[in-house]
Amino acid sequence: MRTPPPGTPLPPLAGGAHGSDALRPLLGTVLDALHDGAAERGGPLPAGGPDRVAEHLRTAAEPVLPDTGTGPGEALRTLVHALALGAADPAHPHCAAHLHTPPLALAVAADLAASVLNQSMDSWDQAPAASALEALVTRALADEVYPAPGAPDAVLTTGGTESNQLALLLARERHGPTVQVVCGDHTHHSVHRAAWLLGLPRPVTVPTPTGTLDPAALDAVLTALRGPLLVTATAGTTDTGRIDPLSALADLCDTHGAALHVDASYGGPLLLSPTHRPLLDGIHRAHSVTLDLHKLGWQPVAAGVLAVPRTGDLAPLAHTADYLNADDDTEAGLPDLLGRSLRTTRRADVLKIAVTLKALGRTGIAALVDRVLDAAQLLADLVEDRPGLELYERPTLTTVLFRPTGAPDRTVAAARRTLLTEGTAVLGRARADDRLWFKATLLNPHATPGDLDTLLRLVEGSTRR
Numbered sequence: 001m002r003t004p005p006p007g008t009p010l011p012p013l014a015g016g017a018h019g020s021d022a023l024r025p026l027l028g029t030v031l032d033a034l035h036d037g038a039a040e041r042g043g044p045l046p047a048g049g050p051d052r053v054a055e056h057l058r059t060a061a062e063p064v065l066p067d068t069g070t071g072p073g074e075a076l077r078t079l080v081h082a083l084a085l086g087a088a089d090p091a092h093p094h095c096a097a098h099l100h101t102p103p104l105a106l107a108v109a110a111d112l113a114a115s116v117l118n119q120s121m122d123s124w125d126q127a128p129a130a131s132a133l134e135a136l137v138t139r140a141l142a143d144e145v146y147p148a149p150g151a152p153d154a155v156l157t158t159g160g161t162e163s164n165q166l167a168l169l170l171a172r173e174r175h176g177p178t179v180q181v182v183c184g185d186h187t188h189h190s191v192h193r194a195a196w197l198l199g200l201p202r203p204v205t206v207p208t209p210t211g212t213l214d215p216a217a218l219d220a221v222l223t224a225l226r227g228p229l230l231v232t233a234t235a236g237t238t239d240t241g242r243i244d245p246l247s248a249l250a251d252l253c254d255t256h257g258a259a260l261h262v263d264a265s266y267g268g269p270l271l272l273s274p275t276h277r278p279l280l281d282g283i284h285r286a287h288s289v290t291l292d293l294h295k296l297g298w299q300p301v302a303a304g305v306l307a308v309p310r311t312g313d314l315a316p317l318a319h320t321a322d323y324l325n326a327d328d329d330t331e332a333g334l335p336d337l338l339g340r341s342l343r344t345t346r347r348a349d350v351l352k353i354a355v356t357l358k359a360l361g362r363t364g365i366a367a368l369v370d371r372v373l374d375a376a377q378l379l380a381d382l383v384e385d386r387p388g389l390e391l392y393e394r395p396t397l398t399t400v401l402f403r404p405t406g407a408p409d410r411t412v413a414a415a416r417r418t419l420l421t422e423g424t425a426v427l428g429r430a431r432a433d434d435r436l437w438f439k440a441t442l443l444n445p446h447a448t449p450g451d452l453d454t455l456l457r458l459v460e461g462s463t464r465r
């Protein structure tokens with residue numbers, strides 16, 4: 001075995017009984033750099049726009065691969081600081097463009113443990129306890145979607161995109177490669193890409209002028225189609241947060257013999273809120289449901305879920321690779337994990353989810369959900385109180401669309417970019433009623449009424465310029 005050159009000790013490992021001793025000082029450096037970078041940035045985004053950010057980052061990062069390394073302290077300090085300084089910070093109350101969640105501190109702490117342990121969820125001998133935990137948590141999440149007695153199940157994914165892809169894959173395996181996806185024109189682009197990737201016919205798109213899939217319009221489309229059908233409904237659209245009428249759509253699917261998938265990437269966690277759960281009535285009638293806890297679940301990326309009513313529905317994912325799940329190992333009782341994903345090496349994303357569910361409980365999570373939904377109502381009130389601003393509609397979830405009254409689209413687009421370049425506010429954009437709107441997606445439970453008021457003042461200031 002080669003010995004390292006003199007003066008270069010082997011970098012310590014994170015795991016094992018001594019890993020914590022090695023990590024502790026490094027974590028101190030990381031936490032200081034995170035603090036200083038965020039404090040220096042001040043706002044939700046670095047000021048100065050892409051060129052300035054890239055230049056600053058280059059100064060910190062180069063040389064990317066020096067002949068002689070800087071050592072861990074310097075590399076961590078410099079790069080973590082540079083990334084924090086140049087970050088879009090979803091924990092800032094004026095960072096509200098996308099379904100880009102501010103993760104809970106406890107979930108991030110758990111995620112650190114997942115990195116340290118580095119379990120790989122593709123075979124039991126790489127993840128003994130983590131695989132048992134994943135089985136418990138996925139079952140518990142599936143029970144929330146499908147509460148009737150039975151054997152519902154769920155798999156963890158990298159997010160809504162992968163969950164939707166798996167849903168279409170399961171439908172293809174169940175109904176054959178001619179299965180026709182039918183969806184609203186508000187459906188997330190990942191459904192269209194999944195159909196393309198899986199070689200399915202191009203989805204038939206139903207116009208949604210009212211913002212949700214209209215049962216009468218869907219009925220007409222389904223009546224005209226032949227062959228196996230998969231209707232994809234949305235519980236929480238990306239642009240407006242609207243929820244399709246799930247029960248009525250499930251009835252229609254029954255009438256036409258169509259399968260139903262619900263993309264609840266955004267709205268899924270309403271299941272845990274007694275106040276808002278009725279908005280998802282009928283979701284349990286879907287053949288598959290996408291949830292995504294790195295949106296309204298305050299998890300660091302990645303925390304996607306695909307739930308199905310019966311474990312057997314996941315059978316098409318079954319796969320054997322002799323080095324991971326040989327038949328004789330499985331017969332001898334080693335759990336077979338490979339069929340829980342299309343990925344092979346897979347992080348124990350379950351740990352942060354399990355810690356969050358246990359730490360906050362149903363009521364704690366419901367309180368967060370209710371709080372951000374209330375914040376959206378308040379922001380809508382504040383918009384309505386201002387004659388210079390127009391509200392698109394009262395929010396369903398946490399998305400609020402608004403625009404300066406009577407302004408051309410280019411004013412909205414330019415003001416959004418001005419705020420981004422100044423680093424003072426991060427708002428999204430959405431087209432509705434053939435006009436361009438500012439989109440505020442509120443996911444920060446710590447945002448105060450004062451923060452929301454300031455956000456509107458910033459917008460008013462930028463549109464006046």
Ligand SMILES: Cc1ncc(COP(=O)(O)O)c(C=O)c1O
Nearest residue numbers: 099159160161162188236238265
């Ligand atoms: C309704 C909906 N579905 C799916 C997705 C994709 O989720 P992800 O980005 O986690 O893949 C999004 C993302 O915003 C979404 O809004």
